Amino acid sequence: MRAIQRLLLLAEFVLLARCQQKPQVQISPPLEKIFLGDLILLRCGVSTDSEVTWYVNDTVQAQRNHTLKIEAAAPEHSGRYQCQHGNGSKSDDYPINVLGHAPSAALIIRTGQPVVRSGGSVVLQLDYDDGVKGWKCWVNTGEQTKTVRLRRSDEKAVSVSFQSNRLEVPESVFWCTNQELRSNQIRVRTSEKDVSLEMYPLPAVVGVSLTLKC
Incomplete structure (x- = not known):
């Protein structure tokens, strides 16, 4: 019985640690420069069941999905992106700078x-x-x-x-x-x-x- 209780406590501790851990914003496809019209996907760390809040320049966004999709990037999408799982910690800033022109190739x-x-x-x-x-x-x-x-x-x-x-x-x-x-x-x-x-x-x-x- 004690062994089961210990396992349950350990599972709760792991879950709590994951919730409190600061997530990281990840970009896909992995682009060094973002040009006009590019598709970019921003993911908030490891996917969980908790609701995700996205921030752009500290402003809360309407989207609550784990992945923030920008269909066609434009200069107005430039800014500082952050995400947050539930009531956990916010991620560090992820800067996005969209160039206002197409590539030369x-x-x-x-x-x-x-x-x-x-x-x-x-x-x-x-x-x-x-x-x-x-x-x-x-x-x-x-x-x-x-x-x-x-x-x-x-x-x-x-x-x-x-x-x-x-x-x-x-x-x-x-x-x-x-x-x-x-x-x-x-x-x-x-x-x-x-x-x-x-x-x-x-x-x-x-x-x-x-x-x-x-």
Whole structure:
């Protein structure tokens, strides 16, 4: 009986320690710079059953989910982000600075559509006027970020194409980097529906026109 009581007390102590532990704001995809139109997900440490409160520049936000999703980043999203589990401690500030322009390198969908059937794929193309030698590409599927294998190209090539693996998750985010620069993101969603409404060429940004295709 005493052993059971000790185990219950230990479980309560562990739960209390987790609640009092200061959470950390984590960003996904892991981007060093955030450009206009980028998708970013902010997570409040380890997921728990408690309600999460988000703060931007010390102002409480309406969203109460563990993950704060910014669909298309803009300069007005810049600021200091914090989160809090229940009545526990607030996280440290997580600074976000959104640049008001797009990257100099361009990633486009060469073959395929922004919405594909589950199990489908797309062909993407990276274009950069100063050459694509030394560039790497990445894909984020929500929880994981992996490198994308690129075929070797001519030393002076200014573009390179690659095909994604089978897309099974609801949303995949692709982008490319070299040691200093980054391309724009390309988001590809999966759907089981026969008809889809798609946006071209990039996510909607306030003040920028877009094309819808059914």
